[in-house]
Structures are given as structure tokens and as C-alpha cells.
Amino acid sequence: MHMVTALLGVYRAEIGLVLLACVFVAFLRERYPASVVAVLGACAYAALGLIDEKGLFSVFANPAPLTVAAMLVLSGALIRTGTINRVADLIMTRAQRHPRLALAEVTVGIVIISCFLNNTPVVVLLIPIVFKLAQATSIPVKKLLIPMNAVAVMGGCITLIGTSTNLIVAGIAAEQGMEPIGIFAISPYGIAGTVAGIATLACLSFLLPSDEPSIGGENGGTVQDYLTELVVPHDSDLVGREIGSLSLFSRSVVLLGLKRAGEIRRGDLKEEELHAGDRLIVRADGAAIMTLRESGRFELGIAADSETSSHEGTVIEAMVAPSHPSTGERLMDIPFLHALRVRIIGMHRSRHLAGPDLGDARVRGADRLLIAGSDDAVRSLRDNPHLMGVDISRTRAFRRNKAWIAILSMAAVVTFAALNVISIGLAAFLAVGVILVTRCIDAEEAWSAIDGDVLVLIFAMLAVGLALEQAGSVALMVGWITPLLEVAPTWSLVFVIYFFALILSELLSNNAVAALMTPITIALARQLGVDPLPLVIALMIGASACFATPIGYQTNALVHAAGDYRFADFVRIGVPLNIVVGLAVCTTLVLLN
Secondary structure, three states, X not given: OHHHHHHHHHOHHHHHHHHHHHHHHHHHHOOOOHHHHHHXXXXXXXXXXXOOHHHHHHHHHOHHHHHHHHHHHHHHHHHHOOHHHHHHHHHHHHHHHOHHHHHHHHHHHHHHHHHHOOHHHHHHHHHHHHHHHXXXXXXXXXXXXXXXXXXXXXXXXXXXXXXXXXXXXXXXXXXXXXXXXXXXXXHHHHHHHHHHHHHXXXXXXXXXXXXXXXXXXXXXXXXXXXXXXXXXXXXXXXXXXXXXXXXXXXXXXXXXXXXXXXXXXXXXXXXXXXXXXXXXXXXXXXXXXXXXXXXXXXXXXXXXXXXXXXOOOEXXXXXXXXXXXXXXXEHHXXXXXXXXXXXXXXXXXXXXXXXXXXXXXXXXXXXXXXXXXXXXXXXXXXXXXXXXXXXXXXXXXXXXXXXXXXXHHHHHHHHHHXXXXXXXHHHHHHHHHHHHHOOOOOHHHHHHOOOHHHHHHHHXXXXXXXXXXXXXXXXXXXXXXXXXXXXXXXXXXXHHHHHHHHHHHHHOOHHHHHHHHHHHHHHHHHHHOOOHXXXXXXXXXXXXXXXXXXXXXXXXXXXXXXXXXXXXXXXXXXXXXXXXXXXXXXXXXXXHO
């Protein structure tokens, strides 16, 4: 034990680097999640005394991870209030009228939205839109998904709140004694990279495959569309109105037909007047169905008893087991519909929509049902051996009347931070308070919008970075690197930092690379007597603008699965894109500093 203590006293810095190498190897092997590896690394440093207790717990006072969490909640509020969904509807409306022009408009829109919202929810909502755009423009979807994802990532590099990586770097830089980085301080360099990147994508699109995905369907597997029916009540103010005058139809709610007196009509129904008891057969996603349910303007779905309302009770999701005795029979004849006071308000079938209407759709194993019923009925359904995964639906109705509050809250964060009235972190937390108290989003949903895995990774890597400083490992690395860079031109440092961060981030977590490299980059700049700000900005963008692998950025993995891409597809377009964007960003940094 005495020998171990002696070794730690003499070789603290070297042991810190050995542990860092072990953490990197563990990241690369991916035997454990990145967050678990980071926590174990922090524990190892603490156990060996390379970071003291005060230092270990001081990382939880860093405002950067908490700012990331607050921005994720604000993004969740914009989704919950239907703001992002409404933007998507406008895009699809434009795409139907001017498909080619819509591509350019979508590109610009993605850049703007990604400047202020987390990339992941933006790309999740973007995937089904891109599938629809591909149909409208007759451009293979595989030629659109990777470019649109790349544009979203590049847009996130334009402002400080565009990605969590930017906020992490800025937070650590402030703790290292640098002046706070403004929300638009990185904008000229991010814009330069984005313009160069979009031009590169336009020129090199021929490198992308043109075959159709073998999985995912028209939505890329990201949205569950349900078949449902909207029943016009006898006392409704909709009676006598033309179907085309209704504002409910959009990308999320598509009219498939009109059922009247047992007869289904298809085709153009815009001028058809609604009668009491009419059934509008529609395709809608879960959020749209829940929004229609809360509006109370229609009765939804089918029930054995006309007095059973879709507006009462709880909505659950259930999957039909392959062993269900009603397999092959009409949904209207499924036994629990007649035995319990429930109403089936939606039916989802993988790959395609059931039909011709909800009641006459033939039941298949793995069909997913949305069912509204009382608590007693829900308990009975949970005991049904022929239904699987019976649970309360997590899909929620949009709170569109609160959208203006969510929009103003996000705008206030950007404005106050840009004018240096208050810090980004404080502005974001105040905005979170506003959206919670005004019920733009419920507390449970707000906390679920926070990616706990990401926050744990960030806190743990902050501890690892601080341990490297306390152990002297950062100073040791800087001492090794300084002689090599002293003879190099000052401008070359920007390129070295950018591409080193880029290469590491293609293999490891962006946030982990940012947390590790920020203190090293600042120490190196001070040792060489140069301004650390351009190097820190190079690190920010280099750690995020990763396009060459499906694991280079979290959204890359999303489109990799949705578009059924191969690993080589990312490499083919991503490597030249990495180089061009990097050269544009670094050149702009050198010229403007």
C-alpha cells in the first residue's frame, strides 16, 4: 500500500494519462454505454485520489449541463404545444404545391430551427417529412435523408445553444477564466461552414445511393399512423359545413374517405356537406388523435354501445397477440369491445394502413390498438391473455393554445442572452419556470424530455477533465505538445484543434471529447501565448460537425436506421463533407481573428 501511495505521489500525471487511455479504449470497444464508462472513469480517478472530494462534487455546480437540460425542456415544450408539428404541416403544404422549391425552403428552415433547438427532436420530426418530400419530388429518399441530417447538424453549429456540445465547451471555458462566449459569437464561423457544406452536398449528391430503403416504410419507422374514424355528432355545429372548410386536415390528419349510411365514398370530398352521423375515415398520428379527442368536436372510433364516449376514461395502448381468437375477423367483432364499455379509437398496422374502415378492418397479430375506457375496463384488458403490452398511452394531445407562450419563452432566452442582459443558463431556467407554470408542458413530460444519459455522461467527463488537471496530466500533455507547435504558424493551431476534435468525435461521444479537450486547448493556448477563443470555437464546431460515420453524431444513427443506409454511405459523402466544412470554418476563424 505504501508503494502504491509513493507511485501516486511521484507519477500522478502519468497515471492520470494511463487511466485516460483506458477510458478511451472502453469508449471504442462499446462494451458498456458511454455514460457508464465515463462514470467508472471518474470513480477510478477518485479512488486513486487523483481528484479530491471537493473537486469531484464541484462539477455539479457547472452551469453547462443544467443549461443543456433546460434547453431540452424548452424544446419539449415547443413539441408539446404543436409548434414544431405546425411548422412541419406548413412545409408539407408547400411541398405539395412546389415540390422542388420546397426542398430549398426546407433546407433553409432546418438551418434556422437547428440554430435554436436540440438537433435530435428536429431530426426525429424531419424524417417523415423527408420521406414525403421524396415522394413529391420523385427524388430517392436516400439522397435526401443524409443531406438533411447534415444540414441540421451544421445549423446547430451557428449559435451557442444549437448543440449541447457548444454549451459544454462554453461552460468549461468560463470556469477556466475566459470571458463568457456570446450566443452568436460563433455564428460567422458556423455560417461559413454551413454554406460550404450545403454547396458540397449539392455537388456530391451523386455519391449517395438511390435504392429504396428495405425497411421503415413511408415514415422511416419514426411515426405511428393510426386508422380511425371521426363521427359527426347529431347536435354538432359542423352539420351542413363542407368538408373542405374544416381546418383539422394536415400532414398529421389525412382524409381517406366518408362513410354515410353504410356506404364509403372516396376521391375528392372537399365540397361534400357533412350530415349528422357521418363518419370521416382518416389516417392520423397518435398526437393528432389525442388532440381531436380533447377538442370534443367529434366522437372517435368504434364501440358496441353508442353511449360509450371516447372522451371519457383513460386511453391505453395494446397489441393484439398472434394467438388472439379474432385474428382474421372484423375489428368490430372483437369480443372485448362488446364485453366492456370501451371504444377503439385507433388501429396501427406496421408497413401499411388497415381498412377499408375501422370497423371492417380484419384483425392481425401485432396490430396496435388505442382504446378509451374506464379504469375497470382497463383492468380487465390488462388481464386479457390475448392482448400484449397493455399500458396507458404516452401519446398526448397538443396544447396549441399555449404555443405562443413556448415560442415567446424561447425567443426571450435568445434575446436576453444575445443582449447580455442575463446568462444563457439563467434565461433558460426562468423560461422553464414560465412554461411549467403556464402548463405548456407537464412536469413529468418536461423531465422526460431531458436525456439523463447525456447529463450523466457530461457530469462524469467534467470530473475526468478536472481530475486530469489536478493530477497534472493536462500540464504534462501541454508540455509534450508545446515544443511541436512552437515552430508552427499560429494560424495552424486552429486547424490542428479542429481536425483533432473531429477525428475523436467520429469515434467517441461529442460531449466527452468536448469535456476532455477544452481544458487542454485553453492550457495550450496560454502556454503558447495565443488567444484561446479561436481555438475553443474550433473545438466546439469540430466536435459537432461529424458526418463520416453513423456514430459520429447522435442524429446520424437515427437516419442510418430510418434510411436503411450502409456504413460506407456515410463515409463516402461524410469524409469530403468533413474536410470542406472544416476548411471553411478554420479559414474563417483565421481571417477574422
